[in-house]
Amino acid sequence: MSAGFTAVEMMAVAAARLLPDGAVCFVGIGLPGTAANLARITHAPALVLIYESGPIGAKPGVLPLSIGDGELSLTADTVVPTPEIFRYWLQGGRIDIGFLGAAQIDRFANINTTVIGDYRRPKVRLPGAGGAPEIAAMAGRTLITLRHTRRAFVERLDFVTTVGFLDGGDARRRLGLPGAGPTHVVTDLCILEPDPDTKELVVTSIHPGVSRERICEATGWPVRFAPAPAITTPPTAEELEALRDLERRTARAHGDNGGGNA
Amino acid sequence: MAEITGLAEAVSGLVRDGMSLALEGFTHLIPHAAGHEIIRQGRRDLTVVRMTPDLVYDQLIGMGCVRRLVFSWGGNPGVGSLHRFRDAVENGWPHPLELEERSHADLANAYVAGASGLPFAVLRGYRGSDLPKYGDHIRFLRCPFTGEELAAVRSIRPDVAIIHAQKADRRGNVLLWGIVGAQKEAVLAARHSIVTVEEIVDDLGAWPNACLLPHWVVTAVCPVPGGAHPSYAQGYYRRDNRFYRAWDAISRDRERFRAWMEEHVLGTEDFAGYLRSAGLALPPESDR
Helix, strand or coil, X not given: CCCCXXXXXXXXXXXXXXXXXXXXEEECCCHHHHHHHHHHHCCCCCCEEEECCCEECCCCCCCCCCCCCHXXXXXXXXXXXXXXXXXXXXXXXXXXXXXXXXXXXXXXXXXXXXXXXXCCCEEEECCCCCCHHHHHHHCCEEEEECCCCCCCECCCCCCCCECCCCCCCCHHHHHCCCCCCEEEEECCCEEEEECCCCCCEEEEEECCCCCHHHHHHCCCCCCEEEEEEEECCCCCHHHHHXXXXXXXXXXXXXXXXXXXXX | CCEECXXXXXXXXXXXXXXXXXXXXXXXXXXXXXXXXXHHCCCCCEEEEECCCCXXXXXXXXXXXXXXXXXXXXXXXXXECCHHHHHHHHHCCCCCCEEEEXXXXXXXXXXXXXXXXXXXXXXXXXXXXXXXHCCCCEEEEECCCCCCEEEEEECCCCCEEEEXXXXXXXXCCEEECCCCCCHHHHHHHCCEEEEEEEEEECCCCCCCCCEEECHHHCCEXXXXXXXXXXXXXXXXXCCCHHHHHHXXXXXXXXXXXXXXXXXXXHCCCXXXXXXXXXXXXXXXXXXX
């Protein structure tokens, strides 16, 4: 890319900036792990990372391929049994931020990670819920990060695995979920935030070099923009160096020769 | 009372067609060798339970051992799909697969309830999700004290729990550490249990709060060095992430999958023979 960084790097950096130092973050599988660890090695050294497999306060030097690599338990403050993670730490109300990926998302930030098509005869069987439904219900608030494509940002989910704002307005509050729900959706094109009243996702910050048309094309519903959306601050040299260094170390540890396809 | 025995004997003695099994392990200490032995012995119509079914469940499903899967996340972490699992759900190959689908919080709680001798677990979960619409294992009830609506989920009580651990002593006391997932709960929830271990030692040297399964809750202990590969055993060898990636290509195609399993699993006597046949080595912990 001519700007000196890729769209995926911009996504990771933009998501990492949303994690405040000292917060307790429950890290979901996939892209959230990159952003959460980037935050920890840049502006948020006191960020506490909790993984569903059991590590609390993990400080991995390389990104885990799975959600339970040895690197996580070796660098954690403590490792607890998985039932304890969900019972005492998540349901007990000790998580500030739940950080999730998604296969499909709708305009009210509900997530599908179960099936494409009919549940009984799916066109594509996805991995399933994992920890997401209760993370999104119980964490103080939720961040979501995923690539921005028309296949992912859909008008209607085939299956609601994990609740964001259901059908908008005060539907989430009426459901009685303890956490406030998603506050940001970070993609490789932009950042979306829920409208305070309708809870519909609105584009509030556009990544440098991205046009509004591209965001519209990549969104399966007529996406709304804030009156004056910001332009996301490009990655700083320090952020980029930290991210690339982390990914280089990770690729080496996982046996890549630089490429990396996970 | 734990009997220290060979894995083939333990599986043939305890695992029957039609049983429910939980081969637990959350990324770490996954009992791959035991899964292979079940495939070698040709068990059928199994109900298999696991929070994170990965390669070994993909293999059991693809080899036609499984009728029903109870699970909460079925993928090849960081790599992509489990192709045999998907083929069974999407196309019914080699035969249709019944699903009992849950969330991690549900299944973790359901093991705890099983270990506690309770018929169900209570959690604050599932509100608004489509998951309770499929299957009758998730219900809602009102808290008798506060009136809050909570999810009630049927507990898990497998016939046999199978786990891998680092060590056992000569009486069959089992010690595991690192990421211990829901293994202790799975063993205590099950009627019988098989534990494969890296080694048998004279003295476990366990600290008072260690995750230790007393010999009298374990049915069989089987020494199988490397028995978690391509998963890992902390203190012994690392996760073989290369193999997790290689599995994507091996498992994508039905014929290649069958041929690979026949050559390396059905065509070998035991796990050591399998590792040799497939040209696999345990990645040393120091090598990074």
